[in-house]
Amino acid sequence: MEFTKMNGLGNDFIVWFGHQDLPSDASELAVRLCDRHFGIGADGLVYILPSEKADFCMRIINSDGSEAEQCGNAIRCAAKYVYDRKHINREQITIETLGAGVQQVELTVENGLVRMVKVDMGEPILEGLKIPTTLDLSSVINEPIEAGGSGFRFTAVSMGNPHCVIYVEDAPSFDLEAWGSKLECHPLFPKKTNVEFATVRSRKHIDMRVWERGAGPTLACGTGACATLVASVLNGYSDRHAIVSLKGGDLDIEWSEDDNHIYMTGPAEIVYEGRLF
Numbered sequence: 418m419e420f421t422k423m424n425g426l427g428n429d430f431i432v433w434f435g436h437q438d439l440p441s442d443a444s445e446l447a448v449r450l451c452d453r454h455f456g457i458g459a460d461g462l463v464y465i466l467p468s469e470k471a472d473f474c475m476r477i478i479n480s481d482g483s484e485a486e487q488c489g490n491a492i493r494c495a496a497k498y499v500y501d502r503k504h505i506n507r508e509q510i511t512i513e514t515l516g517a518g519v520q521q522v523e524l525t526v527e528n529g530l531v532r533m534v535k536v537d538m539g540e541p542i543l544e545g546l547k548i549p550t551t552l553d554l555s556s557v558i559n560e561p562i563e564a565g566g567s568g569f570r571f572t573a574v575s576m577g578n579p580h581c582v583i584y585v586e587d588a589p590s591f592d593l594e595a596w597g598s599k600l601e602c603h604p605l606f607p608k609k610t611n612v613e614f615a616t617v618r619s620r621k622h623i624d625m626r627v628w629e630r631g632a633g634p635t636l637a638c639g640t641g642a643c644a645t646l647v648a649s650v651l652n653g654y655s656d657r658h659a660i661v662s663l664k665g666g667d668l669d670i671e672w673s674e675d676d677n678h679i680y681m682t683g684p685a686e687i688v689y690e691g692r693l694f
């Protein structure tokens with residue numbers, strides 16, 4: 418079976434097109450193929466499938482074999498794939514995901530290839546029990562959390578998948594390995610969580626590093642960037658439109674006052690095609 422290796426700001430995926438539904442062995446395949454020594458190497462598998470409600474459906478499997486409800490970098494890759502490979506010839510398309518339903522996607526095309534992708538990531542979910550966390554609060558803002566004998570303050574947001582945003586002195590130099598997995602599996606998060614460590618540089622610029630649920634440290638996280646922007650607005654740290662800088666590059670994130678939706682704009686890249694033996 419042919420696959421395409423893609424990434425969004427270095428958050429990399431093995432992309433499959435042509436299946437009618439998610440294969441029953443997708444979880445095992447993810448663990449085997451995402452291995453960076455014995456497999457292809459990636460943060461996850463992305464399946465682009467038919468949809469009855471949208472132009473396509475996207476399913477995302479993390480490298481540990483768990484399925485995520487949503488993935489910002491992957492949806493940009495899926496949109497680029499279907500346009501560049503001529504499965505669609507419109508610059509406004511729709512992609513359905515488990516976590517956010519039918520999402521509007523706007524493509525910027527140059528010389529017949531997608532250069533930038535703007536995705537409507539839907540409305541953030543702020544109610545504690547719906548994120549989900551174990552906290553029965555209307556929103557989880559700057560709450561205490563203990564991990565590894567240390568205390569932090571966190572803000573929780575769901576973009577269809579759960580996120581725990583913690584503000585630190587300098588995100589780029591923060592020790593992700595020391596705290597990431599402890600917080601990912603913290604009992605406050607019944608479905609585990611993605612963990613973002615953020616430093617606000619200005620009202621329009623936030624540095625962020627991410628430890629992803631089911632994948633560990635990655636170079637970028639689209640839903641994490643959205644969650645970080647929402648958390649920064651809720652804490653009064655940033656405007657509703659800002660650049661979130663990740664290790665792999667920048668995403669433009671806007672939380673619209675008009676429709677309460679989050680808009681994420683960023684690139685996607687096709688690196689190579691391959692065939693499994």
Ligand SMILES: N[C@H](CCC[C@H](N)C(=O)O)C(=O)O
Pocket residue numbers: 428477479484485486487488489490491578579611629630631632637638639640641
């Ligand atoms: N690991 C995430 C899914 C991928 C999200 C991230 N890669 C993104 O770009 O949004 C989770 O289990 O929720």
